[in-house]
Amino acid sequence: MGDSELFDLSVDEWQAQREAFNEKVLGIAGLEIKRFFSLDGQCYREGALSARTKEMLGLVASLVLRCDDCILYHTIRCKEEGLTTEEFQEACAVGLVVGGSIVIPHLRRAAARWEELRQKQ
Amino acid sequence: MGDSELFDLSVDEWQAQREAFNEKVLGIAGLEIKRFFSLDGQCYREGALSARTKEMLGLVASLVLRCDDCILYHTIRCKEEGLTTEEFQEACAVGLVVGGSIVIPHLRRAAARWEELRQKQ
Amino acid sequence: MGDSELFDLSVDEWQAQREAFNEKVLGIAGLEIKRFFSLDGQCYREGALSARTKEMLGLVASLVLRCDDCILYHTIRCKEEGLTTEEFQEACAVGLVVGGSIVIPHLRRAAARWEELRQKQ
Amino acid sequence: MGDSELFDLSVDEWQAQREAFNEKVLGIAGLEIKRFFSLDGQCYREGALSARTKEMLGLVASLVLRCDDCILYHTIRCKEEGLTTEEFQEACAVGLVVGGSIVIPHLRRAAARWEELRQKQ
Amino acid sequence: MGDSELFDLSVDEWQAQREAFNEKVLGIAGLEIKRFFSLDGQCYREGALSARTKEMLGLVASLVLRCDDCILYHTIRCKEEGLTTEEFQEACAVGLVVGGSIVIPHLRRAAARWEELRQKQ
Amino acid sequence: MGDSELFDLSVDEWQAQREAFNEKVLGIAGLEIKRFFSLDGQCYREGALSARTKEMLGLVASLVLRCDDCILYHTIRCKEEGLTTEEFQEACAVGLVVGGSIVIPHLRRAAARWEELRQKQ
Numbered sequence: 001m002g003d004s005e006l007f008d009l010s011v012d013e014w015q016a017q018r019e020a021f022n023e024k025v026l027g028i029a030g031l032e033i034k035r036f037f038s039l040d041g042q043c044y045r046e047g048a049l050s051a052r053t054k055e056m057l058g059l060v061a062s063l064v065l066r067c068d069d070c071i072l073y074h075t076i077r078c079k080e081e082g083l084t085t086e087e088f089q090e091a092c093a094v095g096l097v098v099g100g101s102i103v104i105p106h107l108r109r110a111a112a113r114w115e116e117l118r119q120k121q
Numbered sequence: 122m123g124d125s126e127l128f129d130l131s132v133d134e135w136q137a138q139r140e141a142f143n144e145k146v147l148g149i150a151g152l153e154i155k156r157f158f159s160l161d162g163q164c165y166r167e168g169a170l171s172a173r174t175k176e177m178l179g180l181v182a183s184l185v186l187r188c189d190d191c192i193l194y195h196t197i198r199c200k201e202e203g204l205t206t207e208e209f210q211e212a213c214a215v216g217l218v219v220g221g222s223i224v225i226p227h228l229r230r231a232a233a234r235w236e237e238l239r240q241k242q
Numbered sequence: 243m244g245d246s247e248l249f250d251l252s253v254d255e256w257q258a259q260r261e262a263f264n265e266k267v268l269g270i271a272g273l274e275i276k277r278f279f280s281l282d283g284q285c286y287r288e289g290a291l292s293a294r295t296k297e298m299l300g301l302v303a304s305l306v307l308r309c310d311d312c313i314l315y316h317t318i319r320c321k322e323e324g325l326t327t328e329e330f331q332e333a334c335a336v337g338l339v340v341g342g343s344i345v346i347p348h349l350r351r352a353a354a355r356w357e358e359l360r361q362k363q
Numbered sequence: 364m365g366d367s368e369l370f371d372l373s374v375d376e377w378q379a380q381r382e383a384f385n386e387k388v389l390g391i392a393g394l395e396i397k398r399f400f401s402l403d404g405q406c407y408r409e410g411a412l413s414a415r416t417k418e419m420l421g422l423v424a425s426l427v428l429r430c431d432d433c434i435l436y437h438t439i440r441c442k443e444e445g446l447t448t449e450e451f452q453e454a455c456a457v458g459l460v461v462g463g464s465i466v467i468p469h470l471r472r473a474a475a476r477w478e479e480l481r482q483k484q
Numbered sequence: 485m486g487d488s489e490l491f492d493l494s495v496d497e498w499q500a501q502r503e504a505f506n507e508k509v510l511g512i513a514g515l516e517i518k519r520f521f522s523l524d525g526q527c528y529r530e531g532a533l534s535a536r537t538k539e540m541l542g543l544v545a546s547l548v549l550r551c552d553d554c555i556l557y558h559t560i561r562c563k564e565e566g567l568t569t570e571e572f573q574e575a576c577a578v579g580l581v582v583g584g585s586i587v588i589p590h591l592r593r594a595a596a597r598w599e600e601l602r603q604k605q
Numbered sequence: 606m607g608d609s610e611l612f613d614l615s616v617d618e619w620q621a622q623r624e625a626f627n628e629k630v631l632g633i634a635g636l637e638i639k640r641f642f643s644l645d646g647q648c649y650r651e652g653a654l655s656a657r658t659k660e661m662l663g664l665v666a667s668l669v670l671r672c673d674d675c676i677l678y679h680t681i682r683c684k685e686e687g688l689t690t691e692e693f694q695e696a697c698a699v700g701l702v703v704g705g706s707i708v709i710p711h712l713r714r715a716a717a718r719w720e721e722l723r724q725k726q
Contacts (some may be wrong), residue, residue: 006504020127021229028206028232031284032214038225039281043274043702049693054660061703062223064465064666066551066611067187069226070703083445085512086653093516097648098666098675102427102546103526105553106682108505111512119709141490142592149569149595153577155404159383160402161585164339169328174295175336181299182306182340183586187705188550190589191340207290215296218285219303219312221705223669248383262611263713270690270716274698282706304707306586308430309671311710325390335395342584343403344425344548347432350384355393369625406581411570416537417578423541424548424582428673433582448633449532456637457538460527461545461554463665465643468674471626474633514647523644527637 006112011120014072044077052081056091063095063103063110071110079117088114127233132241135193165198173202175213184224184231186215192231200238209235248354253362256314286319294323296304298333305337305345305352313352330356369475374483377435407440415444419454424467426458426473434473442480451477489594495604498556528561537564540575547579547587547594555594563601572598611717616725619677649682657686663695668700668708670717676715684722693719 009017025033044054054078062070078088092110096103130138146154165175176198183191199209213231217224251259267275286296297319304312320330334352338345372380389398407417418440425433441451455473459466492503509517528538539561546554562572576594580587612640630638649659659683667675683693697715701708 006501006508011188017127018229021226021233021719024127024232024236025225025229026582028210028235030207030210030214030289033210033217033228035277035281035284036214036217036222037225039274039277040225040702042277043695043698047691047695048273049661049695050691053661056654056658056662057696058703059668060662060666061700064463064701065669065685067223067226068519070223084653089512089514089517090648090654090659091662093514093520093648094621094662095666096463096517096520097645098464098670100259100427100459100466101461101520102549102551102554103463104509104521104524105505105551107517108502108509112505114512115508138490139592142589142596145490145595145599146588146592149324149573149576149598149646150408151570151573151577153402154573154580154591156398156402156405157577157580157585158588160395160398163334163398164335165338168332168393169326170298170332174298175332177291177295177299178302178333178336179340182337185303185554185705186340186586188586188589191586205290211285211289211291211296212299214285215299216303217705218282219300219307219706221669221701222703226704235332247386248380259611260713263710263717266611266717266720267709267713270719272691272694272698275694275701275712278698278701278706279709282709295694306584307707309707309710312707328393331391331393331396334391335399336401338584339395340585342548342580342587343399343582344402344428344430344433345386345584346388346403347430349396350381350388353387354466355445356391357387369622369629381513383636403581406574406577407489410574411568412540413575416540417488417574419533419537420544420575420578421582422538424544424579427545428548428582447532449635452633452635452638453531453533453538455529455633456635456641457525459638459641460524461542461549464641465670465672465675466640467630467645468626468672470629471623474629475626477633478629514652516644519644519647523637523640525638527709531635 003004007109011072011113012077013058015076018069018073052078052083055081056083060091060095060098063092063106064099066099066103068106068109071106072113075110075113076117079114085114085118126235129228132193132234132237134231136197139194148150170224173204177204181212181216181219184227185220187220187227188223189227189230192227193234196231196234197238200235206235222242249351252320253314253355253358257318260315262312277337294320294325297323298325300331302333302337305334306341308341308345308348310348310351311329314355317352317355318359320327321356326355327360370472374435374439374476374479378439381432381436382479386416415446418444419446423454423458426455427462428471429462429466429469430467431472433468434469435476438473439480442477448477448481488507491593495556495560495597495600499560502553502557536562536567539565539569540567544575544579544582547576547590548583550583550587550590552590552593555590556597559594560601563598569598574602612714615682616677616718616721619683623674623678657688660686661688665696665700665703668697668711671702671704671708671711673711673714676711677718680715680718681722684719690719690723
């Protein structure tokens with residue numbers, strides 16, 4: 001099975017779809033949901049901890065909670081923050097050991113996305 | 122990306138698929154599984170609490186446990202019970218705050234399905 | 243085993259302890275944590291849905307996620323909002339069927355706390 | 364720290380407390396909760412699979428979902444069904460690898476309870 | 485809706501995809517991830533408990549944690565170990581009762597895959 | 606309610622209890638459990654990522670999975686690695702936003718333990 005068949009959407013298509021979905025949420029959202037979205041962006045901003053460290057925290061949290069969309073989002077952000085492959089896989093190892101073998105299917109997809117992001121450069 | 126590309130299946134197609142899958146379960150199910158399915162239907166029936174309230178309970182439970190099939194099922198049922206968009210999004214806000222940002226990808230799909238259901242009318 | 247041995251803390255003692263713990267969080271909290279706490283209060287306020295309904299949503303979300311502190315908090319609030327025992331147990335039944343037998347130990351404690359709250363009146 | 368300080372309750376005291384709590388649930392339970400409790404007992408009965416095998420299934424499910432009360436209940440039942448220590452720890456190993464290091468605190472308590480049960484004989 | 489539309493991939497295609505994904509993980513994996521993968525294989529090997537029993541443990545753990553890839557993997561292995569349909573559905577019943585109705589969408593797919601595996605023989 | 610009543614065990618007593626429990630696990634553990642424990646230690650060692658960063662990853666993973674023992678262990682380790690209060694609370698904020706209000710009871714205890722650790726110095 002070739003690499004091209006591993007995902008239905010490329011990273012770029014996934015991001016466009018994510019935007020389209022976000023518009024749906026904002027189309028019905030009241031104040032609480034809007035404030036949550038704002039807070040969600042805020043907590044990854046540079047502070048006492050770097051944005052780079054916070055994205056790794058988001059990645060590992062998403063891995064152990066096993067949410068592919070969240071894992072992909074933070075994988076993209078980790079790449080943008082300049083993580084090396086070695087750093088990325090060490091963060092993933094913590095997520096795997098904490099979360100167990102049930103994380104493996106998500107780790108597979110994260111690793112394949114990481115390669116896709118490296119080849120895009 | 123157009124709305125038509127947001128889901129592989131329309132709500133109607135999803136319901137047909139759900140029926141086909143249910144037949145597979147019933148094809149192998151013993152007494153315990155059959156009793157569970159019966160109990161699952163029973164607990165949403167009008168009682169001291171209205172079916173409307175119970176469907177909202179099912180929706181929020183499904184949101185925080187992050188199961189798209191369950192969320193869609195209760196979203197359809199909430200629409201049938203006559204929830205307004207304002208009521209639907211307030212129930213979703215409780216699920217989002219309790220369950221955290223890991224719920225967001227599911228909330229996106231729930232919001233898009235809600236719009237699909239409104240346009241069907 | 244008598245009822246008095248079922249819990250280490252009475253509801254009143256638990257609430258005092260909760261306050262003491264909250265002060266610890268606020269003692270270290272930055273803007274994001276403070277905003278989250280504010281949002282957490284906000285999403286249960288009367289709106290298109292009643293505070294009563296929202297507390298039931300919080301209760302069932304807490305049951306299926308199996309957090310005793312959260313369950314007790316919403317059990318107290320459901321009592322304050324005037325739920326009858328029949329309504330309370332129907333909400334619990336939805337949580338039990340959605341979340342499965344793993345919810346039972348939490349349901350046991352919720353039922354015992356409900357009785358404690360009824361006897362306090 | 365001596366063994367006597369590892370748990371607040373002995374296995375026998377825990378079982379008495381469990382009974383007291385169950386009475387609280389049954390005191391408020393409607394038909395759905397009662398049917399769930401009946402179904403919960405039923406699914407571990409000897410059938411195509413032995414009660415012994417089913418108790419191991421319940422143990423591992425409880426380990427990966429990380430519920431101490433459920434783990435202790437199935438640990439007691441596994442001992443009653445005659446599991447050897449070697450069999451018990453192999454079932455636990457599956458739960459640990461599937462569920463990850465987050466299972467370890469529960470595994471610690473399960474191992475200590477297993478020893479308590481062996482010494483009771 | 486015909487059976488052919490229930491899944492995007494046949495069991496054989498899914499296994500080929502799984503292999504392709506595993507190569508992606510191994511392409512970036514350090515020592516910890518490699519050791520975890522080795523341990524994951526090891527804990528299902530024949531020991532004091534049979535491989536057959538261990539695969540059922542893996543199946544039920546995967547059901548209650550609600551991971552389709554893991555459920556399918558252990559469903560295939562249970563079939564290879566010679567489980568009867570009656571045994572398979574009794575193991576599933578334990579998973580359903582422990583994990584609740586949130587497990588049902590996964591149980592549907594497991595039942596459909598079981599039938600697919602039976603027809604392959 | 607005074608601080609002295611917030612926890613049954615001090616951090617030092619908790620660590621002694623943890624050791625006593627670990628001996629129980631090792632008393633029954635076969636090769637797989639022993640290898641898992643070894644791997645668990647290994648994945649937090651200094652590598653491409655610092656031990657400091659890895660402990661924060663472990664902390665946030667434990668927060669979103671809501672395990673008090675794991676949170677306390679990584680809180681102690683974060684203190685040993687020299688995290689400032691500002692850094693600790695920013696890591697907690699990511700865990701809170703990802704995991705939702707269901708994390709709050711655990712965050713309360715983590716904040717109280719952090720203060721206990723600061724006063725021990």
